[in-house]
Amino acid sequence: xxxxxxxxxxxxxxxxxxxxxxxxxxxxxxxxxxxxxxxxxxxxxxxxxxxxxxxxxxxxxxxxxxxxxxxxxxxxxxxxxxxxxxxxxxxxxxxxxxxxxxxxxxxxxxxxxxxxxxxxxxxxxxxxxxxxxxxxxxxxxxxxxxxxxxxxxxxxxxxxxxxxxxxxxxxxxxxxxxxxxxxxxxxxxxxxxxxxxxxxxxxxxxxxxxxxxxxxxxxxxxxxxxxxxxxxxxxxxxxxxxxxxxxxxxxxxxxxxxxxxxxxxxxxxxxxxxxxxxxxxxxxxxxxxxxxxxxxxxxxxxxxxxxxxxxxxxxxxxxxxxxxxxxxxxx
Amino acid sequence: xxxxxxxxxxxxxxxxxxxxxxxxxxxxxxxxxxxxxxxxxxxxxxxxxxxxxxxxxxxxxxxxxxxxxxxxxxxxxxxxxxxxxxxxxxxxxxxxxxxxxxxxxxxxxxxxxxxxxxxxxxxxxxxxxxxxxxxxxxxxxxxxxxxxxxxxxxxxxxxxxxxxxxxxxxxxxxxxxxxxxxxxxxxxxxxxxxxxxxxxxxxxxxxxxxxxxxxxxxxxxxxxxxxxxxxxxxxxxxxxxxxxxxxxxxxxxxxxxxxxxxxxxxxxxxxxxxxxxxxxxxxxxxxxxxxxxxxxxxxxxxxxxxxxxxxxxxxxxxxxxxxxxxxxxxx
Numbered sequence: 001x002x003x004x005x006x007x008x009x010x011x012x013x014x015x016x017x018x019x020x021x022x023x024x025x026x027x028x029x030x031x032x033x034x035x036x037x038x039x040x041x042x043x044x045x046x047x048x049x050x051x052x053x054x055x056x057x058x059x060x061x062x063x064x065x066x067x068x069x070x071x072x073x074x075x076x077x078x079x080x081x082x083x084x085x086x087x088x089x090x091x092x093x094x095x096x097x098x099x100x101x102x103x104x105x106x107x108x109x110x111x112x113x114x115x116x117x118x119x120x121x122x123x124x125x126x127x128x129x130x131x132x133x134x135x136x137x138x139x140x141x142x143x144x145x146x147x148x149x150x151x152x153x154x155x156x157x158x159x160x161x162x163x164x165x166x167x168x169x170x171x172x173x174x175x176x177x178x179x180x181x182x183x184x185x186x187x188x189x190x191x192x193x194x195x196x197x198x199x200x201x202x203x204x205x206x207x208x209x210x211x212x213x214x215x216x217x218x219x220x221x222x223x224x225x226x227x228x229x230x231x232x233x234x235x236x237x238x239x240x241x242x243x244x245x246x247x248x249x250x251x252x253x254x255x256x257x258x259x260x261x262x263x264x265x266x267x268x269x270x271x272x273x274x275x276x277x278x279x280x281x282x283x284x285x286x287x288x289x290x291x292x293x294x295x296x297x298x299x300x301x302x303x304x305x306x307x308x309x310x311x312x313x314x315x316x317x318x319x320x321x322x323x324x325x326x327x328x329x330x331x
Numbered sequence: 332x333x334x335x336x337x338x339x340x341x342x343x344x345x346x347x348x349x350x351x352x353x354x355x356x357x358x359x360x361x362x363x364x365x366x367x368x369x370x371x372x373x374x375x376x377x378x379x380x381x382x383x384x385x386x387x388x389x390x391x392x393x394x395x396x397x398x399x400x401x402x403x404x405x406x407x408x409x410x411x412x413x414x415x416x417x418x419x420x421x422x423x424x425x426x427x428x429x430x431x432x433x434x435x436x437x438x439x440x441x442x443x444x445x446x447x448x449x450x451x452x453x454x455x456x457x458x459x460x461x462x463x464x465x466x467x468x469x470x471x472x473x474x475x476x477x478x479x480x481x482x483x484x485x486x487x488x489x490x491x492x493x494x495x496x497x498x499x500x501x502x503x504x505x506x507x508x509x510x511x512x513x514x515x516x517x518x519x520x521x522x523x524x525x526x527x528x529x530x531x532x533x534x535x536x537x538x539x540x541x542x543x544x545x546x547x548x549x550x551x552x553x554x555x556x557x558x559x560x561x562x563x564x565x566x567x568x569x570x571x572x573x574x575x576x577x578x579x580x581x582x583x584x585x586x587x588x589x590x591x592x593x594x595x596x597x598x599x600x601x602x603x604x605x606x607x608x609x610x611x612x613x614x615x616x617x618x619x620x621x622x623x624x625x626x627x628x629x630x631x632x633x634x635x636x637x638x639x640x641x642x643x644x645x646x647x648x649x650x651x652x653x654x655x656x657x658x659x660x661x662x
Contacts, residue, residue, distance in 0.1 A: 098524065098526065130557040130558070130587070131556050131557040131558075131588075132556070132557070132588055133556025133557065133588045133589065133590050134588075134589060189525065190524070190525055190526035191524055191525070191526065192524070192525050193429065193521070193522055193523070193524060193525070194520065194521055194522070194523050194524070194525040194528050194560060194561045194564065195429070195521035195522065195557075195558065195561065197525050197560045197561075198556060198557055198558075198559070198560065199557065222605075223608060225462050225463070225464025225529060225567045225568075225608055225609050226461040226462040226463070226464065226526075226529055226530065227461070227462075227526065227529075228529070228563050228564065228567055228605075228608070229525060229528040229529065229560035229561060229562075229563045229564030229565075229567070230525045230526065230528075230560060230564075231560075232559050232560045232563045233525065233559065233560030233561075234560075236556045236559055236560070237556075256461070257462075257463055257464045257465075258464065258465060259464050259608065259609075274553075274559075277554060277556055277559070277590065278556050278590075
């Protein structure tokens, strides 16, 4: 468990998606988030006070959480100095970066000298087996996407919440660093050695009671040339009984690359086709529309998509999920 | 470069596929392989003298290569003691296991005390980017499979050889530990952090001269529930212009799991469908039939498969590859 409350580090915050770890933790665990730390050039901010380290420790803040993506995966000298300063001020550090804090000698030394804990959330001491593909008991829902960063985690969390409200035996299963921060459990699946992707997901969603649901946070997209392998391993490992396709209707092309977006229909069909390898009964039960960037009224689009695909279309953060609850009760 | 010649360690050699690293190195680099080291319970052997460590060093053997899979990925106490004995006898050790030799304290200590080198082939100091999916110059052929261990590496090596004989500018690109041992270059892709599968393959097969061919060793199968994610990342990262489907006709179900084998047609279609994401011109140019376990004459089966799919069907280790060379010249 990471000591709370948190100071969310958003650094240069170059765009809204770059700070999605910070905004995700703040959205789902606002009670843990006391303030943010931003550079003067930050283009986006959270709705939290911007404070320095001295103020943070005076306010009783315990941990600085790295809530922004580091460009190119390399830690800049500026970030390093900021983190060391935070440590010297008495803050623990939590990070979901691919580079371990503990592997950066100056940070490790500073933490040891100041008796500070470093939390590398993307890493896990667990040893996994390769996937077996054998059908497990219990039920699993996986959120999949037409792209990265379209709302797969938010959808999974919203569905878990609605299911809890409706008396289901249900658990959110985090598969990314932000999800792990929110749920305080799970695996950052993109940091797992590739031989063990599906095996790690099998470990994460083991045999369970027949009416238990695991709501598995999806990653990437089968149509994203950087991450499709991870998405496929997740699909096979989770043996999803149900998928929900997540879509961001204002997105022009796949995040970070030049590949065009697939249609919602292609995304449903491909996930169903490939998912059948480990669960022949896989079905798509809904489409989650991330309407946060839409400038027009989303109602018409949701109705159109729902009609076209024959399943409910909803904004998981704004709409009532009773249609999905009905679908889930029937599985 | 690993000091040669080699002593191939095959341990308990529980089945023929378990020693495929040893047999692969011996098949393709017989001049490097002087002898084998086997336990008394070994069920399979190579056609090489079985010797002890004293004899090995007396014969001038420089390195013991771990040529057998360790069950469950865990190094047994017996193996550990054997490796330490080999080190004490003056042999370097090369291993493609997921567990690093350097991470086993007793082995690391023994190597340091005896001034011996440890080669962990599955690991790579290279830092990769995530895949970009941008079309690169030059041409690439990828061997894909209906299953694991059906001959993807042998097919790639046989095609490289035939292309070299026919004056092509061509290079075999290893993606597994045995391939890395044979080629003394490449990446064990199954040990790469899963976020970087396709990015690592893009790095391995970079922009090149227009008529240059990379022959990329495939891994796993899109239909294998343990490894499909790796296979998909390889397909997307390699942007294959041509695929060859490798098949073992006596196999009953997927290696190590209970999943049934796909048909050759399903394997062609799925690779073409998914491969189009990064190369719309991907085509299947042949089917490599691993006939080594067939008890009947394979000619009829090869003719039948070739007719059914409209491409040459051949045993890469036995047949003339001129049909494939003609196909490759036309791309």
